[in-house]
Amino acid sequence: MPRTRRTDPRHRVMLLMCVFVGLMFFLWPHARTTTSMPLKTVLVLLPIVPMGTALWLIAMDIVRSDELQQRVHLIAMSIASGITAAATFIAGFLCAAGVLVLGGDDLMFVLPLISVSYAASNLVVGRRYGSAGC
């Protein structure tokens, strides 16, 4: 089936990410201070809703894109996964050796790392095919 990009969901993704950051800033202080465990869980997981929706929109955009755009996304995602895997592997080794002290909250850096490396890879790979990324 022929596929092409018909809509640009970037503004909706940006809006959802703003909602995510806003919720994090608003809810996080309450999540740290509240004593009720179910409420704490809800407060911590609530920002996942806009983030998950944004990821869904990105996935749908990739599905609707044409074959070259899908190739660019695939290569960019492979590079981003490799960078993130290597970074977490190195951090894990350094932590196990006692060189680095890492806590559970450091896992929050995995998504930003994969997002940034994906965006950079997408731009570089897109330029290789004569466009400014997908």
Added chain:
Amino acid sequence: MKNRLRELRDKRAWSQGDLAEQLEVSRQTVNAIETGKYDPSLPLAFRIARLFRMTIESIFEPGRDLNR
């Protein structure tokens, strides 16, 4: 792989956007095919051939890969 896409498009006075619209791909994809940076899949090559009412081999020319 070499191709005559630009030549055929110019003959019909189509812009890359016009061709992209007819092929249901992005303008970037048409540009990448024309400049030889991307070889289209077989279904897309068939769509291109059908649009220009030509055969695939009269539009696309194998490069060194096939002559090895």
